[in-house]
Amino acid sequence: MSGATVVNHPLVQHKLTIMRDKDTSTQGFRRLLREISLLLCYEVTRDLPVVMQKIETPLQEMEAPILDGKKLVFASVLRAGNGLxxxxxxxxxxxxxxxxxxxxxxxxxxxVEYYFKAPENLDERLVVVVDPMLATANSAIAAVDKLKERGANNLRFLCLLGSPEGVEKFNRAHPDVPIFTASIDEKLNEKGYIVPGLGDAGDRMYGTK
Incomplete structure (x- = not known):
């Protein structure tokens, strides 16, 4: 879909399949979410700017690339965002x-918002918003709204799963914020859950109902 990058690396898709399985344990789900987040993070940071810096290896001096600019920000949408x-x-x-x-x-x-805490100088940093599910997109849109109100102007949204409805709605609200995800599933059901999906990511990660 327009505005969304699906990370279709075989390792990402393999881990996602195991996470979808209803018989995967809480421990297994949590471990896999942590592992898959590394692979998704690699993709969302692929084009970070670098500058050349002079260093000395054990053999000689050289010019080598190092990240440029202020440290980036990961913005977690609580509670499930902490898993990523x-x-x-x-x-x-x-x-x-x-x-x-x-x-x-x-x-x-x-x-419904109940907490917000962010670093200073958001206008000078790349902000990656993380939330496992982009379902109705209401929470994702609200999170990006809050960050933009605080000055953020260079944002990306990273999720594990998205729905076609959620991606479309998010793109309408924030066309300047690209989406990175492991899958765009079939649809939303009448309760606003992604189908086939994997259930409630927060509940599966923390063993709650």
Whole structure:
């Protein structure tokens, strides 16, 4: 779909298949989410700017690439976003972290904010918003709205699964924010869940109902 990059690497798809299986344990789901987040993070950061820096290897001096600019920000949509966040920090341990507390009202399916904390100078940083599911897109849109209000102007959205309806709605609201995902599934059901999906990512990650 337009505006979305599907990461179809065989390792990503293999791990996603095991995560979808209803018989995968909480421990297994959590481990796989951390592993797959590393692979997705690799893709979403593929074009980070670099500059050349003079270093000295054990053999000689050389000019070598190093990341340029201020440290990037990973913005986790609580609570399920933390499952992706942990693995991404393994790959980019110096990244700053923002937390956006949103939950979906079960009646209206609209997001309700209860917490927001982010680093300073968002206007000078790449901000990667992370949430495993892009279903109705209401929470994702609200999270990006909040970040833009605080000055963020270079954003990307990273999720494990998306729905066609969610991707389309997010693109209409934020056409300047590219989406990176492991899969765009078939549809949303009447309760706003992605089908075939993998269930509620937060519940499966933390063993709650």
């Amino acid at each position: 966040l942990e693995g991404m920090l393994d790959l980019v341990p110096a990244a700053r972290v923002a937390h956006i507390g949103l939950y979906r009202d079960p009646q209206t399916l609209e997001p």
